[in-house]
Amino acid sequence: MKKERLDIEQTAASLSAKALSNGDMLDLEEVALLARKYEADDEIIKELLHLLREERIDFYCNLELNRDSIKELLKKVRASSEDERNALSGREDPAALYLKETAQLERNDSAREQELLYEICLGNEDAAGELIEGSLYIPIWAAEKYTGRGVLFLDLVQEGNLVIMTVTEGLNENDTEMSFSAYCAWKICSMMEKITEDSEPDVKIPFTAAEDLAKAAGVYKKLSAKGEKPTVSDVAKETGLSEERVNELLSFVRENMPEEKADDDKPKEKDETEEALSQQVREMLESLSPLEAEVIGLKFGLSGNKPMELPEIAEKLSVSEEEAAKLEQDAMKRLGR
Secondary structure, rough: OOOOOOHHHHHHHHHHHHOOOOOOEEOOHHHHHHHHHHEHHHHHHHHHHHHHHHOOEEEEEEOOOOOHHHHHHHHOOOOOOOHHHHHOOOOOHHHHHHHHHHHOOOOOHHHHHHHHHHHHOOOOHHHHHHHOOOOOOHHHHHHHOOOOOOOOOHHHHHHHHHHHHHHHOOOHHHHOOOOHHHHHHHHHHHHHHHHHHOOOOOOOOOOOHHHHHHHHHHHHHHHHHHOOOOOHHHHHHHOOOOOOHHHHHHHHHHOOOOOOOOOOOOOOOHHOOHHHHHHHHHHHOOOOOOHHHHHHHHOOOOOOOOOOHHHHHHHHOOHHHHHHHHHHHHHHHOOOO
């Protein structure tokens, strides 16, 4: 999506009007919306925040980090295959530990934030540490919005923490008359917009094609491993799909294969079938969490294994059948987004 150029005066007037009806307070969500919609360099954003400070407008964040909210957040942010297994078995994963630790930190309110900004400009290193520590909720708030877009939650948070430290190191006297938290929120959301956009796959898998594509890929891999050259008829027979459906799937993956330099040493049939399917399936699996990808791989035999039923998958992964079924269901939903 192409972004518009930010008009400072128009945007300041609009935000001031919103704040007026809310006790001169703005939700940081307004900053997230700006980062999503507009292009603007640092100086423009700082000027906007200076204008809002002149109007005595402050920002607040609705992120809560208590037992219930952390539990809900963790449903979205399983950081690795091991983390998911830990969650299923009741053990705490790194994301849970980090959220609980950060919940114990005291956030800087607007008045304390401004005091710290002045102290930092006077060379107080302890003030810099307090400012950073009291702002660590911002990357969590932002990362929740971008989870599920190809970058792990804790990676997003880590990048956001680095943004806060970099901004703090570069503070000067001109920055004391703006909301530090709002500026960091802008920088962090803009960064997350870019890295998640870059990680988004160019091709989306139609929901109805995801399961059939996985079945076909598993059969191709199994027959090819035996030294056979699978035909459309072979794949249709093994998967229970019609030959017409198999041809549709093959057309889809071939059309969406990136153009690469031709390799005359490779058989043409392999280029057009097995490799095309393999690449499409890899892209599918990369959009899933590691444990979801493992479940789909085992179910459809995508690693050269015999396709497994849910009881076998559950036993192999040391989870219950219900948990395995839920992972499969979540994976298929995500593939069809």
